[in-house]
Amino acid sequence: MKLLTTAITTALFASASFAFADPLPSWSDTAARERIISFVDSVTDTASDDYVTPADRIAVFDNDGTLWGEQPVYFQLIYAIDAVKAKAAEDPAFLTTDALKAAAEGDIEALAEGGMDALLEVINATHSGLAVEDYQASVSEWLDTAKHPTTGLGYDEMTYQPMVELLSYLRDEDFKTYIVSGGGIHFMRVFAQRAYGIPTEQVIGTYTETSYSVVDGTPVITKEPGIAFVDDKEGKPINIDRVIGKRPIIAGGNSDGDFPMIEWTTAGEGARLGMILHHTDAEREVAYDCDSHIGRLCDGLEKGPDMGWLIIDMAKDWSAVYTAGR
Amino acid sequence: MKLLTTAITTALFASASFAFADPLPSWSDTAARERIISFVDSVTDTASDDYVTPADRIAVFDNDGTLWGEQPVYFQLIYAIDAVKAKAAEDPAFLTTDALKAAAEGDIEALAEGGMDALLEVINATHSGLAVEDYQASVSEWLDTAKHPTTGLGYDEMTYQPMVELLSYLRDEDFKTYIVSGGGIHFMRVFAQRAYGIPTEQVIGTYTETSYSVVDGTPVITKEPGIAFVDDKEGKPINIDRVIGKRPIIAGGNSDGDFPMIEWTTAGEGARLGMILHHTDAEREVAYDCDSHIGRLCDGLEKGPDMGWLIIDMAKDWSAVYTAGR
Ligand SMILES: [Ca+2]
Ligand SMILES: [Ca+2]
Structure with a gap:
């Protein structure tokens, strides 16, 4: 009997330590981290007024400058x-x-x-x-x-560790995590599973024209000249409606190209979380916003806070930046 | 101890009877049913040469004339x-x-x-x-x-019970089931979850132009004149590549509009299953193929069998047709 009690106690402690393991170890202990966790708690707790059924737990994230770097150019x-x-x-x-x-x-x-x-x-x-x-x-x-010109890292080592953790945390809480990016779908799908745990069918983005033909008896899908759809600005909510067919409850981005996606997401009924990553960290990365040619961010900083969006301050809110070496 | 043994025996029997429950009760005991089950067994058995990891178990189905009726018109x-x-x-x-x-x-x-x-x-x-x-x-x-002019049934009662069972069986075996239809995405999404257990994000189809705008402070996605993409013929594999980004291992349809989708699917490496529903049942439904204006099927019947596709004979292979009343 004593053995059984010990076994049960051990099991309970093990499960408790699992439950209390920090899901976001590369986030500093600031209000940003707290807000994310409290939002997730509120929509996953069946006793909460803000409870959302797993089928509707859709989270969408921009890629360039949100999930990995984008400087000096995409x-x-x-x-x-x-x-x-x-x-x-x-x-x-x-x-x-x-x-x-x-x-x-x-x-x-x-x-x-x-x-x-x-x-x-x-x-x-x-x-x-x-x-x-x-x-x-x-x-x-x-x-x-290939290696990045200033960091010397492989490009897919320049994913942001705090965001990789966030994606994984959301999936553990039964969210479906999507990329919704101005980048090309065929490009991103090469590394999205490995780098982010995001399968090809959850990668939404810009795409070229493509054709289907049978060449010497073998069917082939060929990339053709011309861009068939630009997944940026208004194109983001339009493409989410086309591909997912539901309004997300979480949307994150880093530039004004993400404004309509976050605006549409957070205007939905019930609890919603919009977030913008502000590149404030000249020391560990690059500091840029309204004057940048890449990832220009003006409207989001100006209007986002009044719309209840979480502005993530990279320098303050992240204890690590790149996934490299992990 | 006797009690424990009884409990274990009961549990084993219960689980065995669960395992042997017929997953396709509305399919007749014919070669078609056998082929489907043996295919699914072969790709889900880790000991099989044809084993496919769950992430790659993608099954796509046409909707009109494949999952529900399409006569006298769509x-x-x-x-x-x-x-x-x-x-x-x-x-x-x-x-x-x-x-x-x-x-x-x-x-x-x-x-x-x-x-x-x-x-x-x-x-x-x-x-x-x-x-x-x-x-x-x-x-x-x-x-x-609304009621159908000849059957008097509601349209969403005219889903095919054998196909509803097949979709459910595939999901139980860790497939992701998709609709890939010439029909409109916004139309199909209204009933796809309820009728087929298929969530909005797994409904692929034709879509109109849409716009995003903010009207009196409220963001809205509006359906606009014009069709932006026709999901038929070559459009089906093209759209599967865009939205799913993987080649399916099962594809099912009922007309030559599905030919490229099934052709592309079955040309992939490893085990693949292409299937065509042949409407042979004038008594319980409508018999039509090559001469029909709706759901015209010529190439599929002529070339399908040589390409190893399963031709489902509705009259012979199905013991029930409509889901109505179930
Ligand atoms: Ca960006
Ligand atoms: Ca059809």
Whole structure:
């Protein structure tokens, strides 16, 4: 009998220590962390007025600048530039336009001067004319070898550890976690499962045109020139409605491109949590907001607090930044 | 001790009887049923060469004519016609075109003569200019009251019981079940959870243009004129790639509009199951295939068997048809 009592006591303690394990160890002990946990508690407690059934626990997050870095330029653009360089090394005749030449030289400023047309040329040259699986094999190879210019880390080591923990915590509480990003779906799906625990079907984003054809008896889906849908600004709630068909109860982002998504989410009935990651940490990362060309954040900072959104101050609220080395 | 033994024996028997409960009671004891079960066994048995991890157990099904009826015309078109009638009853000036007049008179032939343009007029007049949630409230009200012209059943009672059982069986075996339909996503999502156990985020289909705007301080997603994507033929594998991002291992349909989806699915490596429901049952339903205007099936019957697809013979393979009354 004594043995049984000991066994039960041990089991209880083990389960209690499991229940009280910190789900967000890389978040500092500040109001931000407390607000997130108290929100999750309130929507998962069946006795709470704010209780939400698991089927409706939808959480959506922007990717660039929210779940991983985005400076000095979006990592997908760095992939595209590296792909242009590789193609040019094989065949210099590939560089048929000024935009492609600028890309091959890594001249981001010249590319930026060319505007959307120049960017689209580089995207088309590297993101079309090949099967989805061949494109993804190329991205995967790039992720295995390429290093970020200032941190020296692999790009998929530059995911934000506090956000990786948040995603995992939400899934443990029966949330479905989604990426809703201006980045390309085929690009993000290469690493979303490994880096974030997010399966391909929960990766929502921008996509190129694609075609279906049968080549020598083998069906193939091919990436074609042109962008079929831009998942940014108003495009985010529109795409969430198309793909998920439910209004999320949590939305997180870092730029004004996320404003409509967070606005739509938090306007829903019942408890909702909108959050914006403010890049305040010049020491561990990069400090930027309203004046930045990448991840410009003005409206969110100005109007977000009055709309009840949580503004996450990276420098104060995070005890760690990159997942690297963990 | 005897009590304990009895308890354990009872528990074992209960679990054994659970394991041997027929997962497909409305399927006749034919080769079709056997093939489905043996496929599912082979991909879920960890000792099998064909084992597939749960994350990759994706099953996709067409809706009209596969999961519910589609004769004499697609039920969504009947909704649209009923909606035109209701609007005309309120305001006869609503009938501004020949197509709308034909719809108000329920004159399907005149509508058909008007072709795609006439159809689009009717769709635009009933599927745009209102918030997604208002549209869905209208569909829900219609489903509660409208009756099918020949069976007298509510439309959502005309789901196929054998397919409802198949969907449930697959989910019990850790499949994710999806609808991939030429029908509208906002239309299908009104009943997919209730009728099929399929949540909104697993309903893939055709969709109209939509817009996001803030009206009097309230964010709203509005259905706009025009169809943004037609989820039929090549559109099905293209949309599966966009939304799910994985090739399914099971695909089921009933018309040549499903051919590319089943072709792409079954061309994947490893065990795959393609199936086509052949409407052979003039007595309990409607017998139709290659000559039908709705759900035309020629290529699938001609090439499907050589491609290893399972052709389900409704008359022979199903012991029940509609879910009605269950
Ligand atoms: Ca961002
Ligand atoms: Ca069909």
